[in-house]
Amino acid sequence: MRIFTAALATETNTFSPICIDKRAFEASLYAPPGAHPETPTLCTAPITVGRQVAAEKGWQLIEGTAAWADPAGLVNRQTYEDLRDEIVDQLRAALPVDAVVLGLHGAMVADGYEDTEGDLLARIREIIGPDVLLCAELDPHSHLTDKRVAAADFFVFFKEFPHTDFVDRAKDLWRIAVDTLEGRVKPVMSVFDCRMIDVFPTSREPMRSFVDKLMRIEKDDADVLSLSVVHGFMAGDVPEMGTKMIAVTDGNREKGQALASALGLELFAKRGTYRMPEIDERRAVAEAIAATAGPVVIADMWDNPGGGTAGDATVVLEELLASGVADAAIGTIWDPMAVQICMAAGEGAEIPLRFGAKSAPGTGSPIDGTVKVINLVRNAEMRFGESFAPFGDAAHICYRGIDIILNSTRAQSFDPSLFSVMGIDPRSKKILVIKSTNHFFASFSKIASKILYCSAGTPYPNDPAKTPYRRARRDIWPIIADPHTPKRGAA
Ligand SMILES: [Zn+2]
Numbered sequence: 001m002r003i004f005t006a007a008l009a010t011e012t013n014t015f016s017p018i019c020i021d022k023r024a025f026e027a028s029l030y031a032p033p034g035a036h037p038e039t040p041t042l043c044t045a046p047i048t049v050g051r052q053v054a055a056e057k058g059w060q061l062i063e064g065t066a067a068w069a070d071p072a073g074l075v076n077r078q079t080y081e082d083l084r085d086e087i088v089d090q091l092r093a094a095l096p097v098d099a100v101v102l103g104l105h106g107a108m109v110a111d112g113y114e115d116t117e118g119d120l121l122a123r124i125r126e127i128i129g130p131d132v133l134l135c136a137e138l139d140p141h142s143h144l145t146d147k148r149v150a151a152a153d154f155f156v157f158f159k160e161f162p163h164t165d166f167v168d169r170a171k172d173l174w175r176i177a178v179d180t181l182e183g184r185v186k187p188v189m190s191v192f193d194c195r196m197i198d199v200f201p202t203s204r205e206p207m208r209s210f211v212d213k214l215m216r217i218e219k220d221d222a223d224v225l226s227l228s229v230v231h232g233f234m235a236g237d238v239p240e241m242g243t244k245m246i247a248v249t250d251g252n253r254e255k256g257q258a259l260a261s262a263l264g265l266e267l268f269a270k271r272g273t274y275r276m277p278e279i280d281e282r283r284a285v286a287e288a289i290a291a292t293a294g295p296v297v298i299a300d301m302w303d304n305p306g307g308g309t310a311g312d313a314t315v316v317l318e319e320l321l322a323s324g325v326a327d328a329a330i331g332t333i334w335d336p337m338a339v340q341i342c343m344a345a346g347e348g349a350e351i352p353l354r355f356g357a358k359s360a361p362g363t364g365s366p367i368d369g370t371v372k373v374i375n376l377v378r379n380a381e382m383r384f385g386e387s388f389a390p391f392g393d394a395a396h397i398c399y400r401g402i403d404i405i406l407n408s409t410r411a412q413s414f415d416p417s418l419f420s421v422m423g424i425d426p427r428s429k430k431i432l433v434i435k436s437t438n439h440f441f442a443s444f445s446k447i448a449s450k451i452l453y454c455s456a457g458t459p460y461p462n463d464p465a466k467t468p469y470r471r472a473r474r475d476i477w478p479i480i481a482d483p484h485t486p487k488r489g490a491a
Contacts, residue, residue, distance in 0.1 A: 001057070001181055004094045005050045006064030006087045007036075007103030008120060009043035011141060013235035013308025014109055015461050016073030017360045018410065025083070027390070027409055029068040033090060036066045039387040042163060043068055045170035046103040046137050053174045062097065064090040068105075070410055071308040080110035084120050091127060099133035100124055101177055103170075106142020106157075107233040114238045114471065118147030125151040133180055135187075137173045139163065140200075140231040144191065144244040153180075154187040154248045157228035159211050160202045162439040164385065176225050176248070187225055187248050190256030192264035194243040195476045195483035197232045197464050200274045201438045207274050210267065217259075223252050224259065229267065234464050235308060241472040243267065268484065271477055276301075276438070276453045281319040284454035285431075289323060294430035297440070297448040302460040303363065304437045306412030310334055310359035311435050315456040317356070317402070318364055320431070326401030328431035331418045332391060334359075336408035342373045342395035349373045353397070355406055362458030371397040371404075375423040380407070382418035383443070389414050396422040403429070412436045415443040 010020065022030075029041045040048040044066045054061035064087045069075075091100065102124075108116040117138075125134060133153050140157045148155075156173040158166050179185045200207045214227040230244040245264035249256035278301065279287070288296040298316060305311035311334040320328055338355040345351045353371045357364045375396040381388040392409025405422050413434035419426040426432055427447055434440055445451060461467040465478045475483050 001059040001098045002062060002094070002096065003050065003054065003059060003099045003101060004062045004064060004091050004097045005047050005101045006090065007044040007047060007066040007068065008083055008087060009067070009103060009105035009108065010069040010075060011071035011105050011107045011139065011233065011308060012075060012109035013071060013073055013460070014237040015235055016308040016310070018072040018308070018310055019074050019076065020069050020072045021076040021079045022082070024069040024072060025067045025079070028070045029066060031066040033063045033065060036063065040167060040170070041068045041387060042166055043103045043105050043139060045167045046101050046173060049167065049170040049174050050101055053178060057178070062094040066103070071306055072410070073308060075108060075110035075116070077111035080113060080116055084123070087120070088123055088127065091124060097128065097132060098181055099177055100128060101173065102136040104136045104138050106138040106144070107236050109236060109238060115143070115145045115147055118145045118151065121148050121151035133177060135173060135177055137170050140229060141233040142230060143233060143236055143238055143240050144230045144246070145240045149189060149191055154189045154226065155228065155246060156226050157230055157246070159214065159228070161200060161231065162203065162442050164442055172226055185225060186251040188251055188253045188256060190247045190249065190253055190260045192245040192257070192260035194245060194264045194268050196243045196268055196271050197234045197241060197476055198243060198271060198274050200229065200231045201276055203438060203441045204276060206270050214263070223249050223255055225250055227263065234467070235461050237469050237471045239471055239473060242476050265484070268477070278453050278455040281316050281454055281456040284316070284452045285319045285323050285325065287452055288431045289325060291450055293449040294327070295426060295432045295448055296430065296450045296452065297444050298431060298433045298452045298454050299437070299440060300433060300435050300456055301437045301453050302455055302462050303435050303457070304412050304460070305334065305410040305435060306439055307437060307460055309459045310363070311410050311412070312356050312359050312363065313457050313459050314356040314364035314367055316433050316454060317367065317404070320402060320433070321400060325431060327429060328433065329403040329419055329424050329426065329429045330433040331405040331413055332394070332407040332411070332435065333404060334410045335406050336392070339393050339395045339406050339408045342397060342406065343376055343393060345373050347373055347376055360459060364457055367399065369399055371399045374398055374403070377422060380421055382411070382415045382421060384414040391418065394422060396424060413440050416447055
């Protein structure tokens with residue numbers, strides 16, 4: 001067997017001020033054929049797992065380019081077209097192939113392309129013809145368009161949010177691909193439109209039980225090859241935004257459709273109950289101060305660079321300063337200009353500095369003051385599961401007793417090691433402020449005495465009922481109350 005694999009992924013918050021070009025991919029991951037590292041990045045596990053599968057089977061894996069950019073705003077048109085054409089040309093050169101196995105995200109929007117993944121998949125289908133297997137692993141924070149469903153044989157999405165299972169789901173993808181190529185199964189994909197948009201953390205109920213149920217069905221029912229919830233991505237203002245349910249069955253479209261509908265309606269029935277309870281910055285800081293033990297983790301959950309924001313909001317910091325808190329550390333505030341100034345000043349220097357809140361409205365004001373430069377690290381990295389996440393040149397500064405990490409590559413706060421690599425012992429602090437919606441949970445819950453989900457300022461369009469969408473559909477909950485019941489009197 002000859003199998004082509006490649007990855008092209010980012011998550012586009014169309015409301016974000018941070019546009020991205022080729023350099024953003026190079027800063028996160030740009031690996032030409034064969035250059036992909038041994039450990040996977042979020043959306044490139046099909047490549048690393050594919051290497052293992054190919055080695056075991058004695059099959060030939062032809063690697064194309066793998067490119068991943070950290071979530072941000074609109075992708076530069078030329079950048080998308082160049083990366084797409086690079087992969088498509090590599091595939092053409094690799095023909096004939098028996099299968100194409102891709103790592104995608106599913107929420108990339110480029111200037112001029114609302115559905116980049118649909119565009120890429122349709123072009124690949126045209127090249128390989130109708131009979132060659134085409135499948136992909138994707139992030140559930142994505143848009144499942146008709147174009148993608150028409151082009152691919154099947155998709156497998158991560159089930160967990162935080163996405164702790166991207167390697168396991170790549171293994172599912174390859175298991176189904178191998179079984180298909182060896183003639184044991186015929187995957188058929190059925191989709192149900194839940195007509196809603198929500199946030200579905202699996203670290204809490206009711207989503208935890210729902211995902212457990214999906215995995216039980218997959219295990220118990222031989223007809224069911226894979227079940228996925230496409231959560232949808234509310235910060236992507238595109239026509240097919242929303243939550244979808246996928247059932248991949250062994251040739252049983254009718255059963256798959258019935259199962260996807262039943263599960264999708266079950267998901268819809270609990271709408272509005274999935275999100276974690278959110279509190280504002282005043283209550284978060286007050287509760288953290290009142291706690292008897294540390295560290296209390298305040299997640300500045302909507303200023304999450306992982307959701308495409310700048311990650312430079314100062315709203316929670318301002319509240320800490322106003323409350324006179326000193327035993328606190330903040331990781332991180334994105335400000336490459338301030339980092340550059342700190343690097344020039346050197347460790348130990350006390351300098352006047354303006355930092356933070358320079359990118360978007362609703363994120364507080366820049367902080368002006370005299371800071372002490374404590375520690376400088378070039379090309380800093382934190383752990384993320386089995387891999388590493390870079391956060392660029394970084395400066396640990398101290399301002400009015402608070403330890404603050406300024407970074408130059410936007411990165412969400414995945415792991416407490418982001419503090420330790422900067423010389424701050426995260427366990428020794430009463431309060432840790434981090435920028436992440438939920439990915440932090442797996443690692444920070446191991447050291448936190450308490451976790452507070454804080455909605456501070458308006459860095460992210462987190463209320464779909466109020467978000468000024470221009471392109472997204474309006475016929476979904478919570479924009480309308482009950483999209484599944486036709487209006488009385490409607491034709
Ligand atoms: Zn995601």
